[in-house]
Amino acid sequence: MAITTERLRALLGVSDSALLLRGARTEERGGYRLERLTFSNCAGEPIRGLLTRPLKLDGSAPAIVYAHAHGGRYDIGASELIDGRPELLGPLGPVFAHAGFVTLAIDMPTFGERAGETESAAAKRAHWYGKSLFGQMLSDQAGALAYLTTRSDVDARRVGMFGMSMGATLAYWLAAVEPRLAAIAHLCCFADFATLVETGAHDLHGVYLTVPGLLAETSTGEIGGLVAPRPQLICLGEDDALTPPLAIERALQETRAAYANAKAARALEVLTQPGIGHMETQPMREAVLAFLARTLKAG
Template identity: 30%
Template sequence: MWSPDASMDQLYRAFELKREQSRTEWAEHAKAHMKKRLADSLAVTMEEQDDLRPVLLDRVELEDHVRERIEIGTFWGFRVPVYVLLPKGDSHKRAAVLALHGHGYGSRQIVGLNADGSELEGEWDLHGNYALELVRRGFVVVVPEILGFGDRRLEEDRKEGQVGNSSCQTLASHFMLYGMSIAGVRVHEAMRVLDYLVTREEVDASRIGCFGFSGGGLLAAYTAILDDRVQASVLCAFTNTFKRSIMGVRHCIDNYLPGALEFAELPELIGLLAPRPLFIASGKGDPIFPVDGVEAAVSYLERAYGLAGANEKLGVHLYDGVHEVNGSQAYPWLVEALKR
């Protein structure tokens, strides 16, 4: 009798109708308006950015690539450790990929390392070490440690024995008091990583892609929407609707944007990437980004890319699997999308 379920459903529908009415009123400027609202939702308060001041922390020669770890500045005094994977071979400028990890033990989880920094041996986990897969396909790959994970957790969350936990809840709650979201802070840091990436002499700055898994998919999507330097994007185990994913299944607080439903459902936001190349990958058995929500989002994106005259630039792979990376189609697609 007093359960809020029905009222919450009515609230969702009321905002859906509000968005439909608004789009009728500003149809000619819909994309620009939506992008502006997204930028406002992700805004962070900073007087000025810190200088990058890159510092080389480590450099390891491996069989088929070089792995560097660099430290750069972003803003508010934050310093970010970033893995840079460099293919071996000739010295021509290469396409590059910003690889954004999901929930787990951080950037080491996708570059071929264990949580303690030792070389990974044996089977890979659900992340599939996609940064390693990408460098082996000829990309320069840059992998930042996302705020709240790995070495960038709060001290309280880095106690001995705690490996895969995060500081998302605490950081997000604190940023909320400042009128900001943790997603916004992470997106702006990702753009600072792009600022560093384009300074590398090995990189062709006109051929930059983004590959994100799960929470990294969120960052990849929003970073690419706001930063036109990203020419092609792969979103793995993320694309869905708000209604079916983060409103239908318990998720980490870092997935939620202030006021998002006032101006867009998730497929509409992702559709802002059109006509730039976009690849959607998702497991049919993913319990936290359910396949029916993926299909609804893809249906919208197909229409959006059709209207942009860019049907051929949208790729989709729904694979047999759960919440995991399967790059069997995404990797070659990205190679093709960023070829010279």
């Protein structure tokens, strides 16, 4: 029997309490507005947020929850939105702002201004209490989504999510349990986890992604399928060691079947590129911008 959204939410331990805004500073730079935000989550932990938006808005705008990548760069975190990272063509915050989106990125646990605890220590602590670090990350992203929907400059009906690598997994897992996400686009991290274990490729991923008991109940492709019938764009490099071809094929087969069953096959878009590893490419960026404009800006 296929896993339900409710069961997956319980398995992950996702909370949807909104992040509480504690402080904000605004500046203008390069034709867009940057807001430096300070939040606290339901556990009272301080969380840095960075938000980019157009300088001028006529009413409410579509918005994007931006989930940053891992890459072993615990110093980057939410700064990826405005400073980029080596695997990206360049920072997407200004690009999204110029395209008419309000975009929010927050530091995940152990990254950016939350880098005081190691990923290993945070994951072990969560596991010992019967939880997972990834569930905590998803809860904080759900809180960021809830905050965005309260802003007067955001159209709560047109909020999507974007992420690369770790951020990609955060995007489609959160969309699987969070119906308020209208559309998602993600890069470089969609593969069947059981196949990763079979091939040994699972050990290339961080310990943050370990969710006890997950594979006994569901799979990557099934989780991706829970997003249906909402629009989803998946971009992958065929030479990415983190997502071997067989693992990609198995995951996509399940997700495509779920979209077909929901009579929404056209809502699932897939871009795979031969000879490309774990990185963003120009065709990926063009696909993401066109997808988000079509699914969020057009309503």
